[in-house]
Amino acid sequence: MSSEHPTEEQLVAAALGELDKTPDGLRIEQHLAACPRCRDEVRELGGLLDAARSDHLPELPANGLAQLQAAQAAAQAHRPVRRTAPLPLLMAASIALVMFVSGFWSGHLAATRHDGEYLDSTGRLLQGELPNLPVLQFSVARAESLPTVAPPDSGS
Amino acid sequence: MTNERQPLLDPDLADRLAAAARSGDPEALARLYRAYGPALLAYLQRLLGDQPEAEDVLHETWLRLFSGRGEWEARGRLRSWLFTVADRLGRDRLRCRQRHNLLTPRLNELNDTLAPTAAETPSDAVHLRELLDQVENVLQDLPPAYALAFQLRIREEFTYAEIAAICGEPEGTLRSRVHYTIKQLRQALARSTEIDRKKDGAS
Numbered sequence: 130m131s132s133e134h135p136t137e138e139q140l141v142a143a144a145l146g147e148l149d150k151t152p153d154g155l156r157i158e159q160h161l162a163a164c165p166r167c168r169d170e171v172r173e174l175g176g177l178l179d180a181a182r183s184d185h186l187p188e189l190p191a192n193g194l195a196q197l198q199a200a201q202a203a204a205q206a207h208r209p210v211r212r213t214a215p216l217p218l219l220m221a222a223s224i225a226l227v228m229f230v231s232g233f234w235s236g237h238l239a240a241t242r243h244d245g246e247y248l249d250s251t252g253r254l255l256q257g258e259l260p261n262l263p264v265l266q267f268s269v270a271r272a273e274s275l276p277t278v279a280p281p282d283s284g285s
Numbered sequence: 286m287t288n289e290r291q292p293l294l295d296p297d298l299a300d301r302l303a304a305a306a307r308s309g310d311p312e313a314l315a316r317l318y319r320a321y322g323p324a325l326l327a328y329l330q331r332l333l334g335d336q337p338e339a340e341d342v343l344h345e346t347w348l349r350l351f352s353g354r355g356e357w358e359a360r361g362r363l364r365s366w367l368f369t370v371a372d373r374l375g376r377d378r379l380r381c382r383q384r385h386n387l388l389t390p391r392l393n394e395l396n397d398t399l400a401p402t403a404a405e406t407p408s409d410a411v412h413l414r415e416l417l418d419q420v421e422n423v424l425q426d427l428p429p430a431y432a433l434a435f436q437l438r439i440r441e442e443f444t445y446a447e448i449a450a451i452c453g454e455p456e457g458t459l460r461s462r463v464h465y466t467i468k469q470l471r472q473a474l475a476r477s478t479e480i481d482r483k484k485d486g487a488s
Contacts, residue, residue, distance in 0.1 A: 137468060138464055141464045141467050141468065142464070144467075145438075145439075145463070145467075147460075173471075174467065174471065177416075177420075177467070177470055177471060177474060178439055178467070180416045180417060180420065181417075181420045181435075181439050181440065181470070182290075182439060182440055183290065183417070184290070184327075184417055184420070184421075184440060185290070185417075186290055186323035186324055186326070186327050187323055187326045187327050187330060188323070189318070189319070189322045189323060189326060189343075190340045190343070190344075193318070193322070193340065193343070193344060194314075194315055194318050194319075194322075196344065197314060197318060197344065197347050197348070198311045198314060198315070200348055200351075201306065201309060201311060201314055201351050202309065202311070204309075204351045204352065205308075205309040
């Protein structure tokens with residue numbers, strides 16, 4: 130015999146397919162290839178494990194699945210309904226918000242204009258007529274309803 | 286009444302079915318429940334040692350699949366996730382029982398490292414059914430931690446790493462429990478074969 134017999138622990142490992150490629154594992158594999166007695170032991174252990182695997186499992190509770198499916202349906206009912214088109218709605222809402230804020234902002238700017246000068250939304254001083262955008266026109270209308278602000282160069 | 290053990294579902298298919306069950310598909314849930322329910326119940330019966338409570342925890346385990354908490358994620362394999370949840374919920378029950386002094390040293394037994402000697406289990410035949418009974422007797426006589434590790438490794442064919450994740454024990458401990466159980470089974474079988482031989486010799 131090329132090497133001493135494996136321990137019971139090692140035979141169990143062999144039956145479980147747990148031998149690794151370490152020198153120890155390889156030595157046991159070699160031994161098993163050469164030793165009919167140990168091979169028989171591993172086979173016997175394998176048979177025992179096969180028997181243990183073929184156990185019968187318990188019956189599921191009679192109404193278990195039905196109860197779960199009812200709970201599943203209830204979980205669906207309580208889940209928030211997903212909107213079919215949430216993105217367009219969100220976009221519309223954000224555009225409306227931007228229009229409102231910029232309208233308010235340009236209205237404020239328009240209130241400070243004089244002699245054809247106005248500030249655009251980036252703060253640059255521009256001259257001429259306001260661009261014909263609905264938002265700005267709305268703002269100008271708002272600005273004209275506000276008290277006039279004295280031009281900065283006419284102050285004393 | 287008992288069930289024949291079914292071949293395992295393909296893990297990818299199981300994960301897809303789980304996603305479908307979470308979105309409300311009752312048929313997907315039924316397939317998964319039939320595939321994994323009996324083995325989970327067997328595990329819980331062994332953990333809790335009580336049939337109605339095991340069924341209760343089984344139900345609770347499955348509820349977690351489609352509870353809104355989103356505990357199940359596709360990156361974890363469904364089967365080991367289910368066993369992990371069942372194990373955790375089962376141990377919670379044991380702790381709860383212990384707090385209310387409803388017994389039993391069972392939870393402590395789960396951490397036992399000392400295994401009693403296997404019971405004498407005389408048998409007069411080596412039919413599979415009787416062999417299985419014998420296996421069952423040996424498992425019953427071992428601390429639950431041993432039988433649970435054996436069940437997950439041999440019957441459910443999880444790796445030690447997976448079992449470690451399921452019940453939160455080190456792989457080395459689990460491995461020695463599985464090996465110890467197998468050795469006990471082997472000794473019990475050898476004893477019963479010995480008894481058979483003596484009987485045959487006597488008759």
